[in-house]
Amino acid sequence: MRVVIAEDLALLKDGLIRLLQAHDCTVVAAVDNGPDLHTALLHHHPDVAVVDVRLPPTFTDEGLQAAIAARTQIPGLPILVLSQHVEPLYARELLSDDAGAVGYLLKDRLFDIGQFIESVRRVAAGGTAMDPAVISQLLAPQDQSDPLAQLTPREREVLAEMAEGRSNTAIAQRLYITDKAVSKHINNIFTKLDLAPSTDDSRRVLAVLAYLNGTDNTPT
Amino acid sequence: MTTTPHTTRHPPHTTLAYLILLLTQHIAAFLLLPLIIASALLTLLWIGLPFIILTGTLLRTLATSQRRTLTHLTHQPLTPTYHPLPPTGINRRASTLLTDPATWKDLLWLTSAPLNLLILALPPTLATHALYQATTALTPNPHHIYDLTTPHTLPTRLLLLTLATTLLYLTYRLTPPTLTLYTRLNHLLLIPTAKTRLTARVQHLATSRANTIDTQAAEIRRIERDLHDGAQARLVALGMNLGMAEQIITHDPHTARTMLTEARETTRQALTELRDLVRGIHPPVLVERGLHGAVHALALTHQLPITVTIDLDGRPTDPVESAAYFAIAELLTNTAKHADATHAWVHINHGRNRLVITVTDNGHGGATTPANGLTGIARRIDAFDGTMNITSPPGGPTIITLEIPCALSSQKTWPSSKTA
Numbered sequence: 079m080r081v082v083i084a085e086d087l088a089l090l091k092d093g094l095i096r097l098l099q100a101h102d103c104t105v106v107a108a109v110d111n112g113p114d115l116h117t118a119l120l121h122h123h124p125d126v127a128v129v130d131v132r133l134p135p136t137f138t139d140e141g142l143q144a145a146i147a148a149r150t151q152i153p154g155l156p157i158l159v160l161s162q163h164v165e166p167l168y169a170r171e172l173l174s175d176d177a178g179a180v181g182y183l184l185k186d187r188l189f190d191i192g193q194f195i196e197s198v199r200r201v202a203a204g205g206t207a208m209d210p211a212v213i214s215q216l217l218a219p220q221d222q223s224d225p226l227a228q229l230t231p232r233e234r235e236v237l238a239e240m241a242e243g244r245s246n247t248a249i250a251q252r253l254y255i256t257d258k259a260v261s262k263h264i265n266n267i268f269t270k271l272d273l274a275p276s277t278d279d280s281r282r283v284l285a286v287l288a289y290l291n292g293t294d295n296t297p298t
Numbered sequence: 299m300t301t302t303p304h305t306t307r308h309p310p311h312t313t314l315a316y317l318i319l320l321l322t323q324h325i326a327a328f329l330l331l332p333l334i335i336a337s338a339l340l341t342l343l344w345i346g347l348p349f350i351i352l353t354g355t356l357l358r359t360l361a362t363s364q365r366r367t368l369t370h371l372t373h374q375p376l377t378p379t380y381h382p383l384p385p386t387g388i389n390r391r392a393s394t395l396l397t398d399p400a401t402w403k404d405l406l407w408l409t410s411a412p413l414n415l416l417i418l419a420l421p422p423t424l425a426t427h428a429l430y431q432a433t434t435a436l437t438p439n440p441h442h443i444y445d446l447t448t449p450h451t452l453p454t455r456l457l458l459l460t461l462a463t464t465l466l467y468l469t470y471r472l473t474p475p476t477l478t479l480y481t482r483l484n485h486l487l488l489i490p491t492a493k494t495r496l497t498a499r500v501q502h503l504a505t506s507r508a509n510t511i512d513t514q515a516a517e518i519r520r521i522e523r524d525l526h527d528g529a530q531a532r533l534v535a536l537g538m539n540l541g542m543a544e545q546i547i548t549h550d551p552h553t554a555r556t557m558l559t560e561a562r563e564t565t566r567q568a569l570t571e572l573r574d575l576v577r578g579i580h581p582p583v584l585v586e587r588g589l590h591g592a593v594h595a596l597a598l599t600h601q602l603p604i605t606v607t608i609d610l611d612g613r614p615t616d617p618v619e620s621a622a623y624f625a626i627a628e629l630l631t632n633t634a635k636h637a638d639a640t641h642a643w644v645h646i647n648h649g650r651n652r653l654v655i656t657v658t659d660n661g662h663g664g665a666t667t668p669a670n671g672l673t674g675i676a677r678r679i680d681a682f683d684g685t686m687n688i689t690s691p692p693g694g695p696t697i698i699t700l701e702i703p704c705a706l707s708s709q710k711t712w713p714s715s716k717t718a
Contacts, residue, residue, distance in 0.1 A: 131586070132582075132586065137585075138585060138586040138587070139586040139587065162573060162576075162582065163573055163576070163577065163582045163583070165583050165595045165598075165599075166595070166598045166599055167583070167587075167591065167594055167595040167598050170598070185569075186566055186569050186570070189562050189565065189566060215599045218599075218601065292598075
């Protein structure tokens, strides 16, 4: 897997390179600022890019902007964004082109290397990887009339796992239930939230995220 | 600063309404005058102090209402600069009243009440006479007029009518200059002297500076405590854990592994604490996206649906942005906690060199300054000479307007995104 890394802290950049190389990845470019990232993405066309939000020269959201800009030129270019803090606002922007293949994780998730590598692979394969912290903020129901308030606790768990980007099998493993039970819960969730059913894992995840982000365009 | 006020042309009925309002205020002033004299005399006997406070406060109220009317009439702000009365202590309150130069200036205005009444009464008197003459001239069996003559014949009646018309015309012509004379005189009497204004300004600056320093010191103490008891302590634990794991890794790899897992968990907790702390000092999204993005991000994660409209051509300075952000965040938290609302609106724009923020909710209203965190917000934006205005009648809606004087940098803002 060919990877581009954008991270301005040398210590973290070296760590990321080592970590990814240890898991069968080739780091084709490791940059430390926004403009270089944009060039590297367009030039190398990597299988996945791991990008820090805040980069020089402005130290604002340079990395995020460069990644979004590159995706307008190469639609669906897989990007995994890392940050010290997560904002549903940024998640919404990353997801807004509806092409999938995006991840948005706290840097804390690097502690669980297995999980992190799984997220990288998922994004590379066109799936999504959303941080639980983003999902929990989106999952807070606004009031009693909110359809989210009608979900059972189990359904909420399944919905959270699904929104983070996991497949049915992965959800079943994590919640210690059968694949069949997961499918049943997902059907219930889609009925309660009035979403069009889909058999494709990643389309389904995008539909759920669009719903949670309040950018859902499906007929209600 | 001291431009002479002009009464802007109002339609006749508005002018009449103002005349009546001003007259009433002066009649009240006329009645207050003997009361004040009486309380001054009583003070000589040491029992008049409560009366001084009472009449002094009444005087302030009356002068303030007169100032407000004049502001409406001339569109020139006449803001009173009184020393604030201490909440308790008869002696302290009375001495504050007596030492405040504004009180004496108000007294001067009060003693001018007879003169003012005379000026104000001129147009209504003329009009009343005109009316009296006209009705007398038109009644079939007229009485004596002014106890002088009885207009029986047509020529006398016509003469009387002509007189009445002349008087009415005079009223019409004289009212605007009378009002202008009146407003100029009273503007002069009621405007605070430059010294008073400057003293008030210095006092305000001293208070707001002291408040700012206090708030900042408290903030720094909180941050120090949070770091000391949080992240710092966790890093110590982390180092200890790692050290122990290093020692035992060869002969007890199993325990070492458990310790390493613990170390990882400790690091995660330290990170979470640092993140929360950073968010409290200066939210990263504010650095990355400015007020625009930060308020949108805030709305997105709020419990209530919030409509955000932002109309800014640039970015305010960092300190103003930060103060505005925290004020909005606190107002929205208040709304969620107390207002029982189902929707809130945040509107931000910039005009007349001021950043204007309006936070509205459709809750039950009844928000008052001392009752909740609103005082804290007011105090913080006071450091920028900002003001907070609360409209929250029982039954709602609550509208809170913040105005912070500031210029905008020419930097482009991000394109507006949808509302949450």
